[in-house]
Amino acid sequence: xxxxxxxxxxxxxxxxxxxxxxxxxxxxxxxxxxxxxxxxxxxxxxxxxxxxxxxxxxxxxxxxxxxxxxxxxxxxxxxxxxxxxxxxxxxxxxxxxxxxxxxxxxxxxxxxxxxxxxxxxxxxxxxxxxxxxxxxxxxxxxxxxxxxxxxxxxxxxxxxxxxxxxxxxxxxxxxxxxxxxxxxxxxxxxxxxxxxxxxxxxxxxxxxxxxxx
Ligand code: PRP
Ligand code: URA
Numbered sequence: 001x002x003x004x005x006x007x008x009x010x011x012x013x014x015x016x017x018x019x020x021x022x023x024x025x026x027x028x029x030x031x032x033x034x035x036x037x038x039x040x041x042x043x044x045x046x047x048x049x050x051x052x053x054x055x056x057x058x059x060x061x062x063x064x065x066x067x068x069x070x071x072x073x074x075x076x077x078x079x080x081x082x083x084x085x086x087x088x089x090x091x092x093x094x095x096x097x098x099x100x101x102x103x104x105x106x107x108x109x110x111x112x113x114x115x116x117x118x119x120x121x122x123x124x125x126x127x128x129x130x131x132x133x134x135x136x137x138x139x140x141x142x143x144x145x146x147x148x149x150x151x152x153x154x155x156x157x158x159x160x161x162x163x164x165x166x167x168x169x170x171x172x173x174x175x176x177x178x179x180x181x182x183x184x185x186x187x188x189x190x191x192x193x194x195x196x197x198x199x200x201x202x203x204x205x206x207x208x209x210x211x212x213x
Contacts, residue, residue: 031211042088084205127155138166141173
């Protein structure tokens, strides 16, 4: 059966996300607005992606009485894939201010579309954390799969992948190579073009985010 029905694939179905992704796609959307939209969408997908994080109970006292409070243990590591994943970090830190942030630098070789690694810096206790990998685009899946591979080599056991737009080809690659990972997508698009760009997509996310077109 196609992995597009895999229960680990979570496609957001929310009018605010659909509206904001449509604005993001528009070719007229300028860098400032693009950056703002990426952040707003990341916050909403991040809310869903953190829905099953475990909580620790602790007694607290309100002005009226004692009760049980529920708190997130300090257990999350956000890991943007450079460059474009950086645009999602601040929003995710608004949700989880105590999270650590790792960075994985990868770019796609323009001829082969294969990921080339140029940077990797992760917190020393990353293996004990839930890692949320951030990247606006899941195209061939090569970059996200390589990033997840690095994390697994460092001993990470619980990994979630958060993308704003994904292609069916990328979803298939992630589930084939990493069937234990949950994918959270703002939108599942149609397919890749001959240059491995997502259709209809939004073009090059890193260039649009940083104004390097
Ligand atoms: C883009 C995007 C992903 C990757 C997706 O990055 O942000 O990291 O391509 O493509 P894939 O699924 O086929 O690997 P890019 O390589 O353009 O680097 P950049 O973010 O530095 O622009
Ligand atoms: N990377 C992007 O930024 N956009 C795509 O459509 C594919 C890869």
